[in-house]
Amino acid sequence: AVVSTQSTGEALDANPNSGDAHRWAAVTGYYRASKDGPKAGVYNLEPMRFHLEKAIELNPNDYQAWTLLGNWHFEVTEMTGSNKRYCRWFAGVEPPTSSYEKALECFERSDSIQFWSKNSLFIALVHLRMKQNELALSELQKLLDSTTIKTVEDFRVRKTAHLYINKLANPTFRDRIKGLFFRDYLLKYRVPIQMDNTRSNFTEDSLWQHFVNKNRY
Numbered sequence: 001a002v003v004s005t006q007s008t009g010e011a012l013d014a015n016p017n018s019g020d021a022h023r024w025a026a027v028t029g030y031y032r033a034s035k036d037g038p039k040a041g042v043y044n045l046e047p048m049r050f051h052l053e054k055a056i057e058l059n060p061n062d063y064q065a066w067t068l069l070g071n072w073h074f075e076v077t078e079m080t081g082s083n084k085r086y087c088r089w090f091a092g093v094e095p096p097t098s099s100y101e102k103a104l105e106c107f108e109r110s111d112s113i114q115f116w117s118k119n120s121l122f123i124a125l126v127h128l129r130m131k132q133n134e135l136a137l138s139e140l141q142k143l144l145d146s147t148t149i150k151t152v153e154d155f156r157v158r159k160t161a162h163l164y165i166n167k168l169a170n171p172t173f174r175d176r177i178k179g180l181f182f183r184d185y186l187l188k189y190r191v192p193i194q195m196d197n198t199r200s201n202f203t204e205d206s207l208w209q210h211f212v213n214k215n216r217y
Contacts, residue, residue: 019058023065026051042091048072049096063113070106070122073098077129100129117147117157124164133168140165 011021026048033044049072055065076098087095104126110119120143127136140161149155 017058019055019062019065022051022055022058023062023068026055026065026068038086039091042087042093042095045072045076045093045096061113063110063116063119066106066110066113067116067119067122070103070110070119073103073106074100074122074126077103100126104130115146117143117154120146121157121160124161128164128168137165137168 009025011018012025015021029044029048029051033040049069052065052069052072055062056069059065076096077100079095084095087093104123107119107123107126110116111123120139124136124139124143127133127139143161144158144165147154147158149158
């Protein structure tokens with residue numbers, strides 16, 4: 001069974017210097033907040049970062065914690081104006097700030113420890129957001145060359161990489177038109193859920209769920 005919030009708390013109480021326990025606290029806190037609603041998600045942002053940074057402090061070679069922390073910085077940087085207003089007006093919390101540079105630093109640190117196809121995809125996405133198209137294409141191609149399909153995630157990541165490569169290297173006429181009228185359309189492109197999902201439930205195919213599945217037993 002998936003580790004519960006209660007058992008994670010018990011693990012932290014028993015050994016507050018356990019990096020694994022702090023990493024799990026971040027993951028289970030995320031799932032609990034996602035079930036409790038958007039306001040709970042806002043309140044959980046800082047605790048999530050705290051536990052991930054603590055996990056890395058205790059074990060600097062925890063590549064999963066580095067990727068999850070990079071994902072935190074990435075998503076915080078992606079927050080829209082309406083997201084930030086929600087934090088201030090409805091949750092009464094000043095939204096955290098970050099940058100793509102911080103996210104990239106975390107993803108690259110993870111990659112230096114151990115290759116993870118999902119992490120490589122995030123490196124490419126950060127390069128896109130930073131308008132470094134050539135670096136993004138290089139990372140996507142490297143991802144395709146170094147990943148073989150053994151799991152559902154491998155298939156999904158390779159498919160996503162193909163989609164981004166085609167969008168950037170061989171954009172359709174429709175994509176080019178959108179690029180003319182919508183600034184940074186291709187750079188901000190996100191694969192639609194129905195295309196990215198290879199299971200019946202998209203939430204179970206997320207980065208966080210991959211972490212849970214990989215460490216379930």
